[in-house]
Amino acid sequence: MTTPRSTLPRPFRRRTATVATLAVAALLAAVPATSATARDRAPDAPQALAAPDIPLANVKAHLTQFQSIATANGGNRAHGRPGYKASLDYVRAKLDAAGFTTTVQQFTSSGATGYNLIADWPGGDPNQVLMAGAHLDSVSSGPGINDNGSGSAAVLETALAVSRAQLQPTKHLRFAWWGAEELGLVGSKYYVNSLATGDRSRIAGYINLDMVGSPNPGYFVYDDDPAIEKVFKDWYAGIGVPTEIETEGDGRSDHASFKNAGIPVGGLFTGASRTKTAAQATKWGGTAGQAFDRCYHSSCDTTTNINDTALDRNSDALAHAVWTLGTTTSTPPGSTYENTTDVAVPDNGAAVTSTVSVTDRAGNAPATLQVGVDIKHTWRGDLVVDLLAPDGTAYRLKNSSSSDSADNVIATYTVNASAEPANGAWRLRVQDVAAQDTGYIDSWKLTF
Incomplete structure (x- = not known):
C-alpha cells in the first residue's frame, strides 16, 4: 500500500529526497557527456541518386x-485559343516518344474546352506519388514565354531527363501541365477535385x-511543405545563391489547388510585377527599382524576356x-525518433527541455502521434510534462498532482x-513544481 503524501512526515521525505538526490547525481555523473544532437536516433534513410544537369539549350528549345x-496562332497560347492546344500537343508528343503514359483531361471554362496534360513514368510506389507541374496557358495579350513557358519547359525537360536516365524511382513520378491557370487555377482545381479521396492521399x-x-x-522558394522547401534551399545554398520565401504569388498559382486539398506542396518562382529592392539587387544582381518581370502579362513576354x-x-x-524526393523511400509509419541524453530536472525549479529533430517526413504529423516518456523521479506528482511542437504549440501530457506519490513517469501518450508539420525540432518540456524531490529525463521518443 502506498502511503498518502499528506501523512508522510516532512523530515522523512527530506532524508529520502537527499538519498535520491545523491543517487541521481551519481547516475548523471556516470553518463558520458554527449550532445543531444549526436544521440538523436532516427532510421537511416537511403541515399538519393544524384540528378543530372538539365541542358539549358534543351529548355530554351522548348521555349x-x-x-x-504563339506567333502562328494570333500571338498567344491562351485557354480556348488554338495556340494552347498546339502547345499541349507539342508537349504530349515529346512525352509519348520518351515512354511516358500520357492522359489529356478535358474541362470547360468560360464557354471553351480546356485541357490538362498528365504524364506518368512507369514504376515507383503507386501509394507515394510525387508530382511536378506548371501551367501551360498564357494570357491572351502575349505568348507567355516566361509566364509560364519557362516553368512548362523546365518541367518537360526534367521529365525527359527521367526518361534518358531510365530512372527507377521509389516513388511514382507524375508530371502535369495545367490549362486555364490564368482564369483562376481552373485546370488544376478540376484535376484535384476529380480525384477520389484515396487518390489525393496517395500524392x-x-x-x-x-x-x-x-x-x-529573384530566387524565391515556397515555404509550404518543410521537406520540399528544404530540398530547394539546400540545393541553392550548395551553389552559393541565397533564397527568399515566395510571397508575391502565394496562392495565385496551381500549387494552391493542391494545398487546399491537404496535399504537401512546394515550388520555385523568380518574380513577377513586384519591384526588386536594393537589398535584393545586392544579393542577386539585376536592377533595383525595376520589376522582376517588366513584361508580365504583356505582349513583350517573348523569348527575349528570359534570364x-x-x-x-x-x-x-x-x-x-525530383531525384532527391523521388528516389528515396519515405519514412514508413511506425518510425521512431529518440533522444537518450539525460537532462536533470531541478527541484521546484525552472522547466527544462529535451529535443528530438525530425527532418525526413512529408506533410503533417499524425493524429495519433505517440510520445514515449521515461523520466526518473522520486515523486512523480511534482511533475508537469508537455510536448512542444516545432512552432511552440504546447500539448499537455501530464499535470502535477499532490496525491500522485509513485516514482518515475514511464508512459506513452x-x-x-x-x-x-512533421518536420522540425520537437521538445519535451518537464517542470518540477514542488519541493523536496528530484529527477531527470532519462529518454523520450516520438513514434509516427
Missing part, C-alpha cells in the same frame, strides 16, 4: 517552340514551377528535387498533432 506556336507532394526565368530575377541563368538554375533545382 522557341512555344514562341513559334506525397506536388512541386509547382511558375515564372522561373524572369529577366530581373538564362535563372532558367538554368531553376531547371537544375527541379531535377534535384497519444497526441493529435495533425495540425503541425
